[in-house]
Amino acid sequence: MKKALILLGCPESPSQTPMAVYAAQKLEKIDYEVLVASTPAASKLLEVSDPDKYYIKNKIDIESCLDNLEKDQYDLLMGFVHKDAAASYFITFYHILQCESIALVFEKDLELLNEFTEMVEENTDAKIVSVKAFHNPTPLRVKFDRVLKDL
Amino acid sequence: MSFCLDTYLQQSDDYEVLLARAGFKECAKIIKDRATEVLYINPGDKILGARIIGVPPIPVGINKDKGTIILSYTKPCHGTAAIELPVDEEEIENIRKIAIK
Numbered sequence: 001m002k003k004a005l006i007l008l009g010c011p012e013s014p015s016q017t018p019m020a021v022y023a024a025q026k027l028e029k030i031d032y033e034v035l036v037a038s039t040p041a042a043s044k045l046l047e048v049s050d051p052d053k054y055y056i057k058n059k060i061d062i063e064s065c066l067d068n069l070e071k072d073q074y075d076l077l078m079g080f081v082h083k084d085a086a087a088s089y090f091i092t093f094y095h096i097l098q099c100e101s102i103a104l105v106f107e108k109d110l111e112l113l114n115e116f117t118e119m120v121e122e123n124t125d126a127k128i129v130s131v132k133a134f135h136n137p138t139p140l141r142v143k144f145d146r147v148l149k150d151l
Numbered sequence: 152m153s154f155c156l157d158t159y160l161q162q163s164d165d166y167e168v169l170l171a172r173a174g175f176k177e178c179a180k181i182i183k184d185r186a187t188e189v190l191y192i193n194p195g196d197k198i199l200g201a202r203i204i205g206v207p208p209i210p211v212g213i214n215k216d217k218g219t220i221i222l223s224y225t226k227p228c229h230g231t232a233a234i235e236l237p238v239d240e241e242e243i244e245n246i247r248k249i250a251i252k
Contacts, residue, residue: 003155009227010227010228012228039227039228040156041228042227044206046197062227063157066195066202066204067202067232069195078209083227083229083230084174084175084229084231085175085204085225085226085227085229085230085231087175087206087230088194088204088206088225089204089225089227090177090207091194091205092195092202092204092205093195094192095195095207096194096195097192097194123207133175150206
């Protein structure tokens with residue numbers, strides 16, 4: 001079974017938690033064993049959203065994950081990029097893992113969206129889903145589904 | 152026990168925060184502006200036991216006369232900070248060993 005790492009950023013964007021649950025389930029259905037790396041706050045949101053761990057089976061603290069990260073540890077990296085720090089984290093995880101990667105870049109401000117997209121584009125070979133989004137995860141979900149078909 | 156940068160920053164007061172809650176680019180600029188020498192490392196390289204997060208090449212400032220280095224320090228919800236902290240000569244040599252330019 002292939003291994004996927006979903007990297008969550010700061011949980012203040014409402015689209016992140018439902019999209020993380022959605023992505024974990026979709027990846028599992030195409031035979032990925034999924035681990036979600038997040039901050040404690042983002043992890044709590046997942047725990048409340050999925051109390052029986054039906055969708056998110058494995059979680060790890062983002063800092064512990066980063067400390068022990070090694071090249072080729074995962075087959076797929078999927079990261080949520082909606083802040084400058086999230087772009088930095090994604091780029092760092094990408095450079096350590098050097099595996100196939102998907103960046104879900106989303107922001108309500110178009111200028112910031114372009115800035116984060118450029119950061120990821122210039123520093124990785126990741127497939128990029130770039131969407132103007134905040135509350136509504138649908139545009140993100142639709143584009144993510146398209147990228148999944150290419151995996 | 153190995154050195155932990157997170158613990159150090161929580162328990163010490165001999166470091167200076169040059170910029171806080173900023174973006175990586177702003178911190179990279181202040182590191183280059185405020186250091187007498189700048190080395191560059193790859194994302195994920197370790198300094199003082201902590202993986203450094205950012206966009207390559209990541210600048211690390213060296214102020215040898217003051218015995219300090221300037222690092223970018225990123226947290227998911229708090230953005231990136233530029234921090235100047237004292238280190239011994241050995242740590243500066245360790246940074247030279249992993250420097251890419």
